[in-house]
Amino acid sequence: MADIFEPRGINKRAGDHRIDGWVGGRADTWSGHYLEAAASRAQADAYQMLADNAHAATIATQLRDKDAATARHEQAAAAGLSLLPLTPGIGMEIHGVDMANATDGQVNVIWDLLMEHKVVFFRNQEHTSREEHMAFAKRFADIGLAYGRQQALGANPDLGKHPEILKLYSDEARPFAAANWHSDVSWSDRPPLGSLLLSRKSPPVGGDTMFADSYAHWNNLAPALKEFLEGRVATHGRASRDEVEHPICRTHPVTGRKALYINPTFTNAIVGMEPADSARLLSELYAKMYSTPEYCCRFRWRDGSVAMWDNRSCQHYAVADFWPHDRFMERVTLLDRNEDNEVPFWIDLLGERHYGRVLTSEEEISTPIGGSTRTIMD
Ligand SMILES: O=C(O)CCC(=O)C(=O)O
Ligand SMILES: [Fe+2]
Numbered sequence: 186m187a188d189i190f191e192p193r194g195i196n197k198r199a200g201d202h203r204i205d206g207w208v209g210g211r212a213d214t215w216s217g218h219y220l221e222a223a224a225s226r227a228q229a230d231a232y233q234m235l236a237d238n239a240h241a242a243t244i245a246t247q248l249r250d251k252d253a254a255t256a257r258h259e260q261a262a263a264a265g266l267s268l269l270p271l272t273p274g275i276g277m278e279i280h281g282v283d284m285a286n287a288t289d290g291q292v293n294v295i296w297d298l299l300m301e302h303k304v305v306f307f308r309n310q311e312h313t314s315r316e317e318h319m320a321f322a323k324r325f326a327d328i329g330l331a332y333g334r335q336q337a338l339g340a341n342p343d344l345g346k347h348p349e350i351l352k353l354y355s356d357e358a359r360p361f362a363a364a365n366w367h368s369d370v371s372w373s374d375r376p377p378l379g380s381l382l383l384s385r386k387s388p389p390v391g392g393d394t395m396f397a398d399s400y401a402h403w404n405n406l407a408p409a410l411k412e413f414l415e416g417r418v419a420t421h422g423r424a425s426r427d428e429v430e431h432p433i434c435r436t437h438p439v440t441g442r443k444a445l446y447i448n449p450t451f452t453n454a455i456v457g458m459e460p461a462d463s464a465r466l467l468s469e470l471y472a473k474m475y476s477t478p479e480y481c482c483r484f485r486w487r488d489g490s491v492a493m494w495d496n497r498s499c500q501h502y503a504v505a506d507f508w509p510h511d512r513f514m515e516r517v518t519l520l521d522r523n524e525d526n527e528v529p530f531w532i533d534l535l536g537e538r539h540y541g542r543v544l545t546s547e548e549e550i551s552t553p554i555g556g557s558t559r560t561i562m563d
Contacts, residue, residue: 222479223248225401226274228442232408261298264290270302275398275499276482277302284313284321284491292324295493299379300439303499304396304482304492310383311489315347319517322381326519332370333377333520334527351516353382355392357509364505366397366475367450368496369518371431372423374543375527379495379519384512387486391507394484394492396499399444401480403434405473406445415443416531418541419467420453430456430541432531437497438521444498445474446529486512497529 220241224231227244234241258268261279265288269278277298282291284307299305313321322328331351355361370376382394406414415434422428433455435446449471455463474480483504484492494501521527530538 221405221477222274222401225398225404225480226251228400228404230408231405261294264288264294266291266294268298271306271482271484272479274401274479274482275303275396276306276484277304278306278308280308282307282310284310285317287321287324296325299493299495300498303398303400304484304494304501306484306493307491308487309489310491311385313383313489315350315515318381318383318515319347319349322517322519326378327522329377329518329520331516331518333373333518334375349517351518353512353514353516355507355512357511360505360508362392362503362505362507362512363501364503365450366471366500366502367448368399368446368500370496371421371446371448371451372427372429374429374541375520375524376496376529377518378497378521378527379493380516381519382492382494382514382516384486384488384490384514386511386513387488387490388507388510388512391504391510392486392512393504394486395502395504396482396484396492396494397474397501398480399435399446399498399500400437400442401477402445402470402474403443405477405480406470414455416533416539418456419447420456420544421451422453423451428453428544430544431529432539432541434531435497435529436532436538438523438526438530440498441532442498443531445470446497447471448500 220231220234223229223244224234227247229240229244234244252273255268255270255273258266261268266279266281269280270276271278279295279298282295287295295305319328328349330348353361353363368376369380403411411434417433418430419433420428420430431446433445433447435444436442437444447467447470449467452467454460455466458466484490528540530540532538
C-alpha cells in the first residue's frame with residue numbers, strides 16, 4: 186500500500202516517504218493547497234491542473250465566470266432572493282425567504298442552490314410554526330422521524346406531539362451537541378437526504394455548526410488512493426447495532442458527482458482490508474478531511490436561523506462550546522421522494538449502480554413515507 190501514501194507535488198524529493206499520515210496536497214506544496222479547493226469547485230482534477238498549465242488556465246477562466254455569476258445572483262434576484270456565499274465552495278446564505286410563504290420560484294432556486302452549495306441558510310424565521318416548518322420541508326422531500334424512514338421509537342422518548350420534529354435542546358443541566366463529524370444516520374440502509382434545522386433559541390456566543398464538502402473530500406484524494414477506494418464499501422454502524430455497507434465513493438443521485446462517504450462517527454471499517462490497515466487508512470483520510478479549512482464553512486446561529494443541508498454532499502459538526510447556555514434546535518428530516526435514490530450507490534464507468542448491503546438491523550424499516558408517520562405516533 187506504500188504508493189497510496191506517496192506524497193505528490195513540486196516539493197517532493199526523490200526517495201521521500203511521508204510517515205505522518207498526510208494523504209497528499211496541502212503539506213507538500215503551497216500551490217497544491219490553492220489548486221485543490223479550486224479544482225473541487227470546478228469539478229476538475231487538481232493533479233492534472235498541477236501538471237498542465239494550459240488546463241489550469243482553462244479552469245481559472247471557468248472559475249472567474251462562475252464566481253462572477255454567483256456575485257450577480259440573477260436567478261435568485263428574479264425570485265426575490267439575495268445571496269451571501271459563506272465560502273466559494275460550500276455554504277450559501279439566502280435572504281428574502283419566508284419559509285411560511287415561499288413561492289414556487291423560490292423553492293426551485295433554493296433547491297438548485299442547495300445542490301450547488303451543499304448547505305444553505307436562512308435568517309429571521311422565528312415566526313415559523315412547527316406545522317409551517319414541516320410544510321416547507323415537504324415542498325422539497327418526504328419527511329421522516331429523527332432517523333429517516335426508520336421508526337426508532339424507543340430511541341427518542343422526547344418526540345412528543347410532533348414526532349417529525351427532532352428536538353435538540355441543550356441547557357446547563359443537559360448539555361448536548363452533535364460534536365462529531367458525521368453525515369446523518371449513515372448507519373441506516375436508507376439515510377435521510379438532508380435536514381432543515383431551525384434555531385428556536387441560540388446561545389449568545391458559541392454553538393456554531395460546521396459543514397464540510399464531501400465532493401472536495403473525494404476530488405482531492407491522490408489518484409492512486411481514488412483508484413484503490415472507488416468501488417469499495419465500508420461498514421457503518423452504531424453501538425454494535427444496525428450494521429450496513431455503503432460505497433466509499435458515493436455518486437450523488439441529483440448532481441451525478443462523486444463524494445467521499447465515510448465519517449468517524451459511524452464508519453467502522455473498509456471491507457476487504459486487514460483491520461489495522463483499514464483503521465490506519467480511515468484515520469489518514471479523516472486527518473485530511475477535517476484539517477483542511479478550504480473544504481469547510483462555519484455558520485453562526487441566531488434565534489430563527491435555519492440551515493438546510495444535503496447529507497449526500499456534505500457532513501456537519503455542532504461545535505460544543507456554548508455551555509452553560511441554552512441552545513434549542515428543531516429539525517425536520519428530509520427523505521428522498523424517489524426511493525431508488527435513497528439507498529447510497531456508486532455508479533461505475535458503464536453507468537451501472539452499485540449498492541451496499543444491510544448486514545444487521547434491529548430497527549424496523551417500516552415507517553411509511555411522508556406524513557403517515559404522524560398517525561403512528563399520535
Ligand atoms: O445542532 C446542530 O447544529 C446539528 C445537530 C445535528 O447533527 C443534526 O441535527 O443532525
Ligand atoms: Fe447531524
